[in-house]
Amino acid sequence: MKYLFKNAKVLTMNSQMEILDDCDVLVENDCIKCVGNIGPEDRDKARAIDCTGKLLMPGFINGHTHVPMSILRNYADDMELQTWLFKYIFPVEERLTGEDVFFSSLLGIMEMLATGTTCFIDMYFFMDDIARAVEMSGIRAHLSRGMTCNEKGPDFSKVESLNESISFFKNWNGEANGRITGAFAPHAIYTCSPEFIKAVRDAAEKLGAPIHVHLDETLTEHENSLKDYNKTPTKHLYDLGLFDLKTIAAHCVWITDEDISLLKEKNVTIAHNPKSNLKLASGIAPIPEALSKGVNVILGTDGVASNNNLSMFEEISLAALIQKGAKQDPLLVSAKEAIRMATVNGSKALGRDDLGEVAPGKKADLILIDLDKPHFLPLHNPVSALAYCAQGVRRLSYYGKRPDTLRKR
Numbered sequence: 001m002k003y004l005f006k007n008a009k010v011l012t013m014n015s016q017m018e019i020l021d022d023c024d025v026l027v028e029n030d031c032i033k034c035v036g037n038i039g040p041e042d043r044d045k046a047r048a049i050d051c052t053g054k055l056l057m058p059g060f061i062n063g064h065t066h067v068p069m070s071i072l073r074n075y076a077d078d079m080e081l082q083t084w085l086f087k088y089i090f091p092v093e094e095r096l097t098g099e100d101v102f103f104s105s106l107l108g109i110m111e112m113l114a115t116g117t118t119c120f121i122d123m124y125f126f127m128d129d130i131a132r133a134v135e136m137s138g139i140r141a142h143l144s145r146g147m148t149c150n151e152k153g154p155d156f157s158k159v160e161s162l163n164e165s166i167s168f169f170k171n172w173n174g175e176a177n178g179r180i181t182g183a184f185a186p187h188a189i190y191t192c193s194p195e196f197i198k199a200v201r202d203a204a205e206k207l208g209a210p211i212h213v214h215l216d217e218t219l220t221e222h223e224n225s226l227k228d229y230n231k232t233p234t235k236h237l238y239d240l241g242l243f244d245l246k247t248i249a250a251h252c253v254w255i256t257d258e259d260i261s262l263l264k265e266k267n268v269t270i271a272h273n274p275k276s277n278l279k280l281a282s283g284i285a286p287i288p289e290a291l292s293k294g295v296n297v298i299l300g301t302d303g304v305a306s307n308n309n310l311s312m313f314e315e316i317s318l319a320a321l322i323q324k325g326a327k328q329d330p331l332l333v334s335a336k337e338a339i340r341m342a343t344v345n346g347s348k349a350l351g352r353d354d355l356g357e358v359a360p361g362k363k364a365d366l367i368l369i370d371l372d373k374p375h376f377l378p379l380h381n382p383v384s385a386l387a388y389c390a391q392g393v394r395r396l397s398y399y400g401k402r403p404d405t406l407r408k409r
């Protein structure tokens with residue numbers, strides 16, 4: 001199947017962030033075949049989509065979420081993280097069924113697709129049900145079964161979540177035409193003993209699976225780590241050898257300069273979740289410092305229970321704004337950097353080079369943004385417009401209504 005996107009304004013996301021006006025893009029099956037200069041034969045055979053007045057760009061990669069938490073939207077707000085997690089979230093999660101997870105995943109996926117996300121990086125449970133929702137919807141996802149165990153071992157062969165992780169990875173990695181990839185997810189250092197983290201690491205290494213972990217999210221986690229292990233959470237996981245495997249570490253709010261060097265040394269990707277960190281008052285991650293040391297940073301919404309939506313437009317905007325405000329420096333985290341975190345950097349985090357860019361040979365995970373909206377006009381700078389003006393699916397109520405309907409009121 002061939003599609004011809006005609007007359008689009010194309011934000012390529014190449015290293016120069018080049019923008020091509022009135023550009024045609026040819027897609028064949030799930031790949032981009034040609035950008036500009038499309039031959040007559042290809043034109044004739046393709047289904048044409050008129051993109052006049054629209055921006056064509058790579059879809060966003062949501063770098064850290066828990067998609068079934070859509071069912072907990074607005075359920076527990078305005079409280080401290082440990083109370084929120086242990087008194088409200090964990091007790092409800094214990095009662096969720098696979099069917100709940102399947103349908104709430106579909107809900108979250110609908111919201112993500114409607115707000116420009118074409119790939120998400122997730123950690124939860126009932127993973128088969130999430131994978132079925134991914135398979136059905138057409139979205140791309142990097143999925144991992146979150147694991148918790150504070151036992152000392154040495155035998156972890158009966159830990160259900162570890163066994164589920166192993167079978168999930170074997171059953172689903174590379175499935176849905178390659179749209180599903182798998183990872184191993186020790187939840188966090190406060191829910192996993194050092195011995196268990198080592199066992200998870202060894203099991204992941206055996207299967208060639210990457211790692212997804214929560215890291216240094218709150219000051220409490222940071223201080224407890226210093227008390228229990230006499231080292232920071234980052235140094236703790238570094239010493240356990242977890243970062244020898246390809247790792248995405250979510251949050252990293254309280255990491256030190258030394259931690260940033262360790263993350264850089266091991267090529268660990270930071271998944272920055274600005275809105276969740278603000279809402280739970282966890283703090284503001286030192287992202288400019290990480291970027292200046294060359295650490296790969298991606299953006300995530302975290303779960304809906306701590307956000308309370310899955311719109312990457314908000315994360316892009318907040319990633320650029322909070323550093324400027326917190327450090328009184330308007331030059332920190334530019335619109336360009338924030339959009340790169342939501343696209344190409346996500347591809348790098350997944351260890352691939354075929355996402356996050358509009359170029360021949362890349363996956364056709366593309367989105368179209370209608371620029372003919374009041375909040376985009378005048379369009380002096382499309383990159384700034386994306387970072388600071390875009391609104392996801394939110395619309396004023398009169399949008400789309402015909403003038404005669406309005407007059408009849």
Ligand SMILES: [Zn+2]
Binds near residue numbers: 064066
């Ligand atoms: Zn999380």
